[in-house]
Amino acid sequence: MKNNEVTVSLENVSKIFNKTNWVIKKINLKINKGEGLAIIGPNQSGKSVLARLIASQIKQSGGIIQYNFNDENVMANIGFQFRQTTWPEGFTVKEVFSLYKNINDIQDKEWIDDLVEVFGIDLRWNKTLSSCNTSWLQLFSIALAIINRPRLVVLDEVSSSIGLDFKIKILKFLKEYKEKYEASFVVISPDDSTFELLCERVIVLDNGFIISDDHVSDWQKNLTFEKYSLNIMDAISQEEIKVKPDPLFKPILKKFEDNRKIFKEHYDAFLEKNVGSEHESNIVYIRNINYHLNELENVLVSLLSTAINRKNIDEVLLHTKMAIKISKKTRKRVTKLESKVKYKKSALLFFTKTEKFFLFLEEDLYKSFKSNKYIVYATELTAQLSKKELEQLSSLKKKYIQEEIRAMKFENKSIKKQQKLEKKKIKGR
Known part of the structure; x- marks a missing residue:
């Protein structure tokens, strides 16, 4: 039962x-108790980085990672297979294994004996780690990862260059461990046998995004993990799979369009008033502003149907910057024109009426994309908020947290006071 x-x-x-x-872009993922999850994808897709994030080996740049363990010591509940296979000269297998055993205060001799026997540690007990082959050191790293019986196990590589009988023995041991302790497993790029014994679900990463999330129970009966992997990789190479767009770009586009609508009204009115002067240099500059705004809108619209990447962010920055730059330059040029120039008055009025729009471009849109706000920190809600509104939201959160802390302190004082009164009553009896 799931x-x-x-x-x-x-x-x-x-x-x-x-x-x-x-490397990792706005991932949303839940891993259930006792679930085995495989992470696959092309080279440089972010698989190992995601594994390290899940295992709390590195800190995320944005977003929230939450663990649901019985005790507060998160790291004691996570087993992570370190990929390094080089150890300092002179250290023996016994010394390192004993070190991990003592650090984690493992007293269960039967459990230790099982690890030593299953992973072939007893056969290499007095060998230096530097003299052991790389394939076995990868397995040794798994043994160290699970020595404290964690509830979340993250494996970066289960060696495929060892004997099949030895490998199956280890995989069956891990499967029994997973079932006995309802441990969650995350396995990076498993082979067929590893997937079959440890995984029921697979996610596919490409360019830092999850592009597919499937459960084996939903597969057709004749579909194997090997076939699934080949099909998905072929689809990625043929660009048949498109990444789901980030929903936060819908409010960003709406915010831009609402501001742009005001600009467009004044822009159209300005051109209509100056029919016949379209080729004047300053009016050409104003038309160029509109060109960059059209290009900017196209990029923002494309973000509703494609995944965010470095290229389209750079395009947003380029066209926003150009529109701001041309606007400032043209306004200065128009201000210096002689009063007799026919379009001077209407041009200055145009720039006055569109000031707020260019302020929005410079202070909100450009700075937010430049600072990676929309890549890392934004949500569908906060993407709609202005800088001032975000500051107000932050202030409200801070006040709320402070109030919660005060309430907790007051509650603790009340509990301690009550405990003292009860002790006095007991002593008085």
Whole structure:
């Protein structure tokens, strides 16, 4: 029976390295108790980074990751298979295994014996780690990851270059562990046997986005994991799968269109008043502003049907910047014109009437995209808010948290006071 209790949830999670390398983009994902999840995708799609985020090995740039464990020590409930297969010279298998055992205060001898026997640790007990082959060190890393019996296990690689009998033995052990403790498993790029024994669900990553999320129970009877993987990779290479657009761009586009509508009214009125002067240099500049705004609108509209990426963000920044730059330059040129120039008065009126629109472009749209606000932090709600409204929202949240802390402190004082009174009563008896 499927368990609907969530072990870990990711909401709007992103990861950016060096402020420009967007590896994980606004991931929403829930992994249930006892569920086995495979993560597959092309090279550089963000699989390992997502695994490290799930395992709390790195901090997200934006969004929320929540764990649902029985105790507050999150890291004690997560087992992560480190990929490094190089260890300092001189360390033996026994020394490192014993170190992990003591750090985690593992007293269950039967459990330790099982790990030692299943993973072939006893056969290499006194060997230095540097003398062990890479394939076995990957398995040793799994043993260290589960030594404290975590409720969430993240495996980055189950070696495929070991003997089949040895591999099946380990996989069956992991399967029994998963079922006994209702542990959730996340496996990066599993092979067929690993997927068959440990996974019931698969998500596909491409360019930092989840483009597919499927449960084995929904597959056709003759569909295998190998066929599924080949089909999905072929579809990605042929660009047959499109990433679902981020819903927050709908309010962004609406906000832009509402402001643009006011600009368009004054722009059309200005051109109508100056029919016959269309080729004057300053009027050409004003028409160029409208060109960049049209291009900007096209990019924003495309974000409703395509996934966000570096290219379309750069296009938003380019056309916004050009519209602002030309506007400022042209306004200065018009201000310096002689009073007898026919279109000077109407041009200055146009710039006065559209001031708020260009302020919106410069202070809201441009700065938000430049600072990665819409990539990392925004939600469908906050994307609609102005800078002032966001500051007010932040202030309200802060006040709410402060009130909650005061209430908690007061409650704690009341409990302690009550406990003291009860102790006095007991002593007085």
